[in-house]
Structures are given as structure tokens and as C-alpha cells.
Amino acid sequence: MANNNIITAENVRLYYGKHEALHGIDLDFPEKQITALIGPSGSGKSTFLRSLNRMNDLIPDVTVTGTIRLDGSDIYSPQTDTVELRKRVGMVFQQPNPFPFSVYENVTYGLRLAGVKDKKLLDQRVEESLKLAAVWDETKDHLKDNALSFSGGQQQRICIARVLAVKPEIILLDEPTSALDPVSSAKVEDSLLAIKNQYTIAIVTHNMQQASRISDRTAFFLNGKLIEVDNTANIFLNPKQQETSDYLNGKFG
Amino acid sequence: MDAVKTELMKKSKASRQDQRGKLISLFCIFLIMLVVLSILYMITSKGLATFFENKMSFTDFFTKKVWNPSAKPQPLVGALPMIVGSFGVTVLSAILAAPFAIATAVFMTDISGKRGQAILQPVIELLVGIPSVVYGFIGLTVVVPFTRAVFGGTGFGILSGTFVLFVMVLPTVTSMYVDSLKAVPRFYREASLALGATRWQTIYKVIIRASIPGLLTAIIFGMARAFGEALAVQMVIGNASILPQDLVSPASTLTSVLTTGIGNTVLGTLPNNALWSLALVLLLMSLVFNLLTRFIGKKGAF
Numbered sequence: 001m002a003n004n005n006i007i008t009a010e011n012v013r014l015y016y017g018k019h020e021a022l023h024g025i026d027l028d029f030p031e032k033q034i035t036a037l038i039g040p041s042g043s044g045k046s047t048f049l050r051s052l053n054r055m056n057d058l059i060p061d062v063t064v065t066g067t068i069r070l071d072g073s074d075i076y077s078p079q080t081d082t083v084e085l086r087k088r089v090g091m092v093f094q095q096p097n098p099f100p101f102s103v104y105e106n107v108t109y110g111l112r113l114a115g116v117k118d119k120k121l122l123d124q125r126v127e128e129s130l131k132l133a134a135v136w137d138e139t140k141d142h143l144k145d146n147a148l149s150f151s152g153g154q155q156q157r158i159c160i161a162r163v164l165a166v167k168p169e170i171i172l173l174d175e176p177t178s179a180l181d182p183v184s185s186a187k188v189e190d191s192l193l194a195i196k197n198q199y200t201i202a203i204v205t206h207n208m209q210q211a212s213r214i215s216d217r218t219a220f221f222l223n224g225k226l227i228e229v230d231n232t233a234n235i236f237l238n239p240k241q242q243e244t245s246d247y248l249n250g251k252f253g
Numbered sequence: 254m255d256a257v258k259t260e261l262m263k264k265s266k267a268s269r270q271d272q273r274g275k276l277i278s279l280f281c282i283f284l285i286m287l288v289v290l291s292i293l294y295m296i297t298s299k300g301l302a303t304f305f306e307n308k309m310s311f312t313d314f315f316t317k318k319v320w321n322p323s324a325k326p327q328p329l330v331g332a333l334p335m336i337v338g339s340f341g342v343t344v345l346s347a348i349l350a351a352p353f354a355i356a357t358a359v360f361m362t363d364i365s366g367k368r369g370q371a372i373l374q375p376v377i378e379l380l381v382g383i384p385s386v387v388y389g390f391i392g393l394t395v396v397v398p399f400t401r402a403v404f405g406g407t408g409f410g411i412l413s414g415t416f417v418l419f420v421m422v423l424p425t426v427t428s429m430y431v432d433s434l435k436a437v438p439r440f441y442r443e444a445s446l447a448l449g450a451t452r453w454q455t456i457y458k459v460i461i462r463a464s465i466p467g468l469l470t471a472i473i474f475g476m477a478r479a480f481g482e483a484l485a486v487q488m489v490i491g492n493a494s495i496l497p498q499d500l501v502s503p504a505s506t507l508t509s510v511l512t513t514g515i516g517n518t519v520l521g522t523l524p525n526n527a528l529w530s531l532a533l534v535l536l537l538m539s540l541v542f543n544l545l546t547r548f549i550g551k552k553g554a555f
Contacts, residue, residue, distance in 0.1 A: 057445060061368075087449035097440040100463050109458070159444070166448060194483040 004031040006170060006200050007052060012066035014051055016059075021047055022065065023224045028168070034192065034201040035231065036211035039221030040247070045204045048174050048221070049123045052202065053089040054082050070170075072160040087114070090168035096155035098147035098162070102129075103139050106158055110166035126163050133161035134191040153184020160191060173203040177210065189214050208248065212236050220244045293536075300444045303526040304332065314530065320494035320510070322527040330527045332507075334398030334496045335535065339506040341497065342486060343479040346418035347472050354426035355461065358528020362434040363442075363456055369465055378425035389488035392417035406501030409491030414506070417485050422475035429474055434460065470546045477542035481535065483508035500524065507531045
């Protein structure tokens with residue numbers, strides 16, 4: 001198991017200015033598994049997720065210490081090209097955020113950036129990605145329509161397709177279903193389960209049932225610390241830490 | 254019980270205040286509407302008098318090239334040179350200003366961060382506030398000789414007008430475009446960067462594209478300003494009512510003919526009415542610009 005960890009984080013501390021928001025996180029992500037990050041708001045799970053593709057770099061005054069390795073190489077070393085990193089580590093955000101362009105242009109955006117011009121390949125990737133994201137049936141006749149004309153749930157799946165089209169190795173999802181209704185959420189979950197044998201997935205969620213339904217491993221965050229990480233079944237059925245058990249039973253929050 | 258009832262039925266102090274406030278604002282609106290309508294009526298009736306009272310030809314006005322309303326026996330009111338001149342300086346200055354405005358606005362919102370904006374914002378506001386006569390004066394002493402030296406001719410002409418207007422509309426277009434760039438949601442930037450785009454790719458493939466309606470609105474506002482600008486243009490364009498053959502020979506615009514001619518005519522005569530016709534064209538054009546921005550604003554809302 002230890003050998004096929006694609007991301008290993010060691011003693012990750014993150015500061016907003018002088019304030020330490022993450023207090024030394026050690027967490028590994030096994031290849032082709034879904035890891036769920038759960039915990040109350042402000043526990044640092046989203047912050048940690050965003051440090052995995054260096055999205056926190058966009059916020060002024062953020063410093064990260066410790067090491068995060070992707071396939072053995074430190075992503076915070078000065079040699080790391082964040083553009084390359086983000087091609088390998090895709091991200092889906094809390095709010096569906098398709099560009100105000102057509103569905104087709106949204107899904108091909110990353111490929112075009114990479115210089116792909118072959119129309120056939122683009123068409124093929126669009127179909128493939130939209131199918132994987134379980135939104136092909138709703139969009140196949142409307143590929144030229146503005147992506148914003150679709151419902152929130154469809155938009156979020158278009159965003160997932162947009163990430164899938166670039167074929168990243170890892171997909172980070174930051175509460176991807178919190179803005180969606182249960183039916184749309186279920187569809188997004190289905191598409192995550194459908195792609196998990198090809199991708200390594202890390203998902204931040206407030207929905208504990210969702211974590212238990214789709215993830216292989218679950219990590220529980222509290223106040224900027226990683227309290228416990230284990231197989232999802234173990235976390236939910238017999239957590240080792242008192243805090244985890246309290247949180248799952250709704251004793252605080 | 255009855256006491257309560259009468260108390261409730263009586264108008265309270267607050268509701269009387271409400272009514273008084275409503276009356277005052279209605280009165281003000283009525284007054285403004287009256288002023289606007291009278292202006293519209295005056296310009297329209299005077300402007301049309303050229304054609305109905307003085308029996309000048311409507312088509313001649315827009316197609317003939319000689320402007321001499323006081324000529325005897327046959328006055329000539331061909332406004333084509335001024336119309337061409339006005340559109341010439343407007344369109345050229347807008348074309349020239351657009352790339353600079355885009356670059357400045359993008360620099361302020363997406364590249365320089367807070368510090369750059371703290372410096373540039375007041376500079377741009379200052380440029381808006383400089384009176385047009387000052388721009389014209391600078392144009393006369395700097396731009397005209399410069400144009401003469403570099404492009405030949407007398408220096409007076411559409412090109413000099415374009416340069417002066419370029420500086421005058423640039424801040425307008427820039428500050429309006431900055432607002433619409435700021436309205437582009439942050440999450441478009443994040444989404445693009447997370448897909449492996451560079452900052453530059455994000456700017457031109459997503460941010461500028463998403464803000465195109467705002468950009469067009471800003472440019473049209475700039476054009477409206479350029480089209481209506483009188484003093485500064487009049488000082489550098491040369492004021493010759495002949496159809497411009499090139500950009501460096503003296504020309505005129507609707508506004509420059511108006512400002513130079515308005516003191517030399519007698520109210521109610523053809524030369525005066527003809528100037529009103531020019532004013533009517535200006536009015537209609539500003540209406541068109543206005544409608545255009547509304548149309549774009551409606552289409553491009555995101």
C-alpha cells in the first residue's frame with residue numbers, strides 16, 4: 001500500500017500571514033482511490049486540498065512549509081512549474097464555474113491550452129469526457145449552447161468533464177456537491193465512482209453520507225490538524241479517536 | 254375602542270412625511286423632464302426648420318460637400334464634410350484608444366495588484382478631470398507641430414484631432430473597462446489556472462473574452478465623448494468645411510462648425526437654422542450611442 005501513494009504530504013504547515021492555519025499535516029493519497037476529507041468548517045480541509053495544486057499561491061501572504069511530493073518530486077520546490085503541476089492535478093470547485101462559453105469550448109479549454117488543434121481528437125475527448133462525467137445525454141445536442149444555460153448540477157458535471165478532458169492524474173474536488181440538490185449530487189457521485197479506477201481522487205465534503213458512500217479512505221480534520229485517517233469503514237464504524245467519534249455522532253459542530 | 258379606531262385611521266406623522274417626500278421627488282422629476290423635453294423640442298424644431306421653412310433639400314444636407322449657408326442667391330448646406338470629420342476623429346481615436354485602454358485596465362486589475370491600482374486610479378481620474386480647453390491648448394502647442402513635422406501638411410487636421418481625443422477618451426474607456434474586468438468573477442480565473450493555464454492565457458482567453466460586452470460599452474462611451482467634444486477638437490482640426498482628402502489637411506467636425514459659427518448668425522435665419530440642424534445630428538448620434546450601450550448591456554449580462 002505504501003508504495004502506490006501518488007501524493008505524500010509531510011508536516012505541511014500553512015500560514016495566512018503569521019497565523020498558522022494548518023498545523024503539520026501528514027497525509028498520503030493512494031493511487032486510484034477516493035480519499036474523502038471531512039471535518040467542520042474552518043478545520044483546514046479545503047485549505048489543505050488547495051495546497052495540493054498550489055491554488056493557495058493565488059492568495060497573497062500565504063506560506064507553506066513541509067513537503068508535498070507528487071510521484072516523489074516536491075511540488076513546492078522552486079523548480080516546480082505550477083502550470084505543469086495543475087495539468088497533472090485538476091480541480092473542481094464548490095461553485096459550478098463553467099466559463100461563459102459553449103459547452104464544447106469549456107471542455108476543450110485545457111486541451112487547446114496544451115496546443116491540441118486536431119478537430120477529431122477534440123471531438124472525441126469532448127464526447128468521452130462528457131460521458132464519463134455522466135452529462136453527455138443532456139448536452140450532446142447542445143454542445144454549442146452557452147454552458148451557463150444549464151442547471152447547476154449539469155454545470156458542475158460539465159466542470160468535471162472539463163477537468164477530465166485534460167486527463168490529469170489526480171482530481172481534487174472542493175465540496176463539489178454542496179451547491180447542488182440531492183438528485184444532482186447523486187449524479188455527480190455516480191460519475192466519481194465511474195472514473196475512480198482511472199484517477200486518484202481527493203474530495204472535501206461536508207456530507208458524511210457522501211464520504212461513506214463513495215470514498216475508500218477518509219481523513220478527519222479538526223482545527224487545522226489531521227485527527228485520524230483510515231479506511232472509510234473503519235472511520236465510520238470504529239473510529240480510534242474520541243473527536244472523530246464525537247463529530248460523526250453529531251456531538252459537536 | 255373608538256379612540257383606537259380613530260387613532261388608526263388617522264394619518265400618522267411618518268406617513269405624512271412619506272407623502273411629502275414623494276411629492277418633492279415627483280416635482281423634481283417633472284421639472285427635469287420638462288427641461289429635457291423643451292431642449293429636445295427646441296433642437297428638433299429649429300433643426301428641421303432648415304428643411305421645412307427654408308426649403309433646403311434633406312438629401313443635399315447629408316450628401317453635398319459645400320457648406321455655405323449665407324451664400325446668395327443659393328445658400329449651400331452640405332454637411333457631409335463635418336459628418337465625415339466627426340466620424341473620422343471619433344472612430345480613429347476609439348481604435349487608437351482601445352488597445353491602450355485594454356492594456357491599462359488589465360494591468361490594473363490582473364497584473365499589478367493593489368499597489369499599481371492605488372497609483373493608476375488617481376492618475377486616470379485626474380486625466381478625466383482636466384478641462385478640454387487645456388487639452389486643446391496642449392494639442393495646439395505640442396500635437397499640431399508634431400503632426401506637421403512627422404506626417405507633413407499644416408499639422409491641423411483629423412490626425413491631430415485624433416491624437417488629442419485619444420488622450421481625452423482613454424481614461425473614460427479605461428476606467429469603465431476596469432469596472433467590467435472587476436465584475437468578471439474570481440472563480441473564472443481560478444478555474445482557468447486550475448486547468449493549467451498561465452496567467453497570460455487566463456487573461457486573454459477567459460477574462461478579456463468574458464468582458465467583451467463591457468469593453469464594447471466602454472468604447473462606445475468613449476466614442477460618444479469624442480463625438481461630442483467641441484473645444485479641444487476645434488483648436489487643432491483647422492476648421493475648414495471641406496471634405497477631408499487626407500488626415501493632415503484642415504477639416505472640421507459638427508461640433509467645431511457649431512462653436513465657430515454660433516456667434517456669427519442671426520436667430521431665425523437660415524445660417525442659424527442650419528447650425529441647429531448640425532446640433533440635431535449630434536443629438537441623434539448621442540441617442541444612437543446611448544441605445545447601443547443599452548443593447549450591448551442587455552445582451553452581455555452574465
